Amino acid sequence: xxAEHLELSQTTVSLxxxxxxxxxxxxxxxxxxxxxxxKRLNYRPNYFARSLRQSRSMSVxxxxxxxxxxxxxxxxxxxxxxxxxxxxxxxxxxxDWKKELIEQYPRMLVERAVDGFLLLNTPADQIEVxxxxxxxxxxxxxxxxxxxxxxxxxxxxxxxxxxxxxxxRSIAFVRGPKAIPDSEYRWESIQQVAxxxxxxxxPAHVIRIDAAGWSMKTGYHPMxxxxxYKPMQAxxxxxxxxxxxxxxxxxxAIGAIRALKDAGLSVPxxxxxxxxxxxxxxxxxxPSLTTVRQPLFEMGQRGAQVLLDxxxxxxxxxxxxxxxxxxLVIRESTGPAPSTRKA
Numbered sequence: 104x105x106a107e108h109l110e111l112s113q114t115t116v117s118l119x120x121x122x123x124x125x126x127x128x129x130x131x132x133x134x135x136x137x138x139x140x141x142k143r144l145n146y147r148p149n150y151f152a153r154s155l156r157q158s159r160s161m162s163v164x165x166x167x168x169x170x171x172x173x174x175x176x177x178x179x180x181x182x183x184x185x186x187x188x189x190x191x192x193x194x195x196x197x198x199d200w201k202k203e204l205i206e207q208y209p210r211m212l213v214e215r216a217v218d219g220f221l222l223l224n225t226p227a228d229q230i231e232v233x234x235x236x237x238x239x240x241x242x243x244x245x246x247x248x249x250x251x252x253x254x255x256x257x258x259x260x261x262x263x264x265x266x267x268x269x270x271x272r273s274i275a276f277v278r279g280p281k282a283i284p285d286s287e288y289r290w291e292s293i294q295q296v297a298x299x300x301x302x303x304x305x306p307a308h309v310i311r312i313d314a315a316g317w318s319m320k321t322g323y324h325p326m327x328x329x330x331x332y333k334p335m336q337a338x339x340x341x342x343x344x345x346x347x348x349x350x351x352x353x354x355x356a357i358g359a360i361r362a363l364k365d366a367g368l369s370v371p372x373x374x375x376x377x378x379x380x381x382x383x384x385x386x387x388x389x390p391s392l393t394t395v396r397q398p399l400f401e402m403g404q405r406g407a408q409v410l411l412d413x414x415x416x417x418x419x420x421x422x423x424x425x426x427x428x429x430x431l432v433i434r435e436s437t438g439p440a441p442s443t444r445k446a
Contacts, residue, residue: 105144108140108144109137111133111137115133115137116137119134119138120137120141160215160216160217161190161191161192161218162193162215162217162218163186163191163192163193163217163218163219163220163414164193164194164196164208164209164212164215164217164219164221165179165193165194165195165220165221165223166195166198166208166220166222166223166230167179167195167196167197167198167223167225168197168198168199168223168224168282168283169197169199170195170197173352173354173380174352174380174382174397174399175223175224177382177383177399177400177403178223178224178239178399178402178403178406179223179403180400180403181399181400181403181404181405181407182221182223182403182404182406183403184403184404184407185403185407185408185411186407186411189407189411191218191411193221194212194215196212198225202229205225205226205229205230206229206230209230209232213233213234217234218234218414219234219235219236219237219410219411219413219414220235220410221236221237221410222237222238222239222241222243222248223239223240223403224239224240224241224283224285225238225284226241226243226284227245227248227250228244228245230245234414235247235249235410235414236248236410237249237250237251237406237409239406240252240402241284242285244423248423249413249421249423249424250423250425251402251405251406251425251427252288252425252426253285253397253426253427253429254426254429255285255289255292256296257428258289258292258379258395258397258429259289259293259295259296259395260292261395261429261430261431262377262379262431263293263296263297263300264300265431265433265437266349266375267300269347269375269438269439269440270439270440271346271347271375272302272346272440273308273344273345273346273347274302274304274308274345274346274349275308275309275310275338275347275348275349276290276293276304276308276309276310276348276349276350277310277311277331277334277335277349277351277355277356277359278290278309278310278311279311279312279351279352280311280313286351289379293349305345307341307342312330312331312334312351312355313330313334327354327358328354328361329358330354330355330358331354331355331356331357331358331362332361333358333362334359335348335359336365339362339363339366339368343368346373346374346440346441347375347437347440348374348375348376348377349377350376350378351379352380353378353379353380353381353382353385353392354382355378356376356377356378356379356392357384357388357392360376360388360392360436363376370390370436371390371436371437371438372438372441373441375436375440376392376436376437377394377436377437378392378393378394378395378436380394380395380397380399381395381396381397385432385434389435390434390435391436392435392436393431393432393433393434393436393437394431394432394434395429395430395432396430396431396432397427398427398428398430401427402427405425409425
């Protein structure tokens with residue numbers, strides 16, 4: 104046993120190896136001895152024994168629609184960092200927006216004795232589990248859920264005021280799929296901000312990402328730029344009397360830019376494009392994408408922190424909602440509204 108080898112108490116060794124706050128009272132020299140000996144002897148803590156002592160499995164369930172490049176990978180990076188630091192294992196289940204899987208996976212994970220659930224952009228109201236739940240971008244009203252959400256009004260206001268300042272008055276919109284909880288909240292904010300600014304939203308200039316396009320059965324990935332390319336093509340066949348387009352996410356914006364280029368239009372000289380999320384590739388696309396940055400990594404990090412805190416303090420009161428602030432990132436895809444339009 105490591106404690107016997109070092110001639111230290113089991114409590115001292117346990118506090119150091121588990122990075123407990125109480126370990127700060129242990130002399131640094133002693134802490135270094137424990138860590139060096141653990142590495143030299145290839146020591147691994149007995150998490151099963153620890154979980155029995157704490158009545159926890161030291162694991163959580165993470166539910167997401169998919170883990171493709173974009174929103175989910177950035178959020179998940181923050182989640183993984185926090186869970187790994189806390190020595191927590193996690194089961195990740197992707198439901199692909201299938202109602203039966205959204206209901207089935209939580210039951211399966213409860214049978215595996217997870218201590219809590221983290222939901223990424225996943226409807227939480229239809230999930231009933233006997234453990235703490237933290238939902239990111241789900242807007243759940245369930246009593247057992249703590250929500251991490253973006254300030255959508257501020258996000259929309261920043262994007263719309265940027266376009267307005269550039270002279271844009273005829274703005275088109277790519278709405279998100281109905282399945283995504285953020286979609287309706289963001290659209291409500293768009294309508295409210297437009298009214299506050301005195302801008303009319305032309306229904307003919309509003310297109311929506313096809314929910315069916317998010318199924319793997321359609322033959323393309325649910326987060327491929329095609330989700331913006333095809334709706335943009337359809338809009339251009341009907342109208343070209345808009346000078347800017349505000350997209351539901353960056354992936355859709357990249358697809359929309361390609362469709363505009365294929366139609367002989369220049370971005371941003373003819374049409375300005377604004378995305379949402381600020382995914383890693385947004386700054387490197389040509390033109391680089393003006394977008395509303397969600398602090399995705401921080402949202403994942405905060406979500407995991409709150410979940411672990413709720414697991415450790417089951418009787419503590421928690422707010423139903425924690426709101427995070429967005430930031431507009433201005434790049435090359437937006438510019439002054441053109442004085443003339445192509446026919």
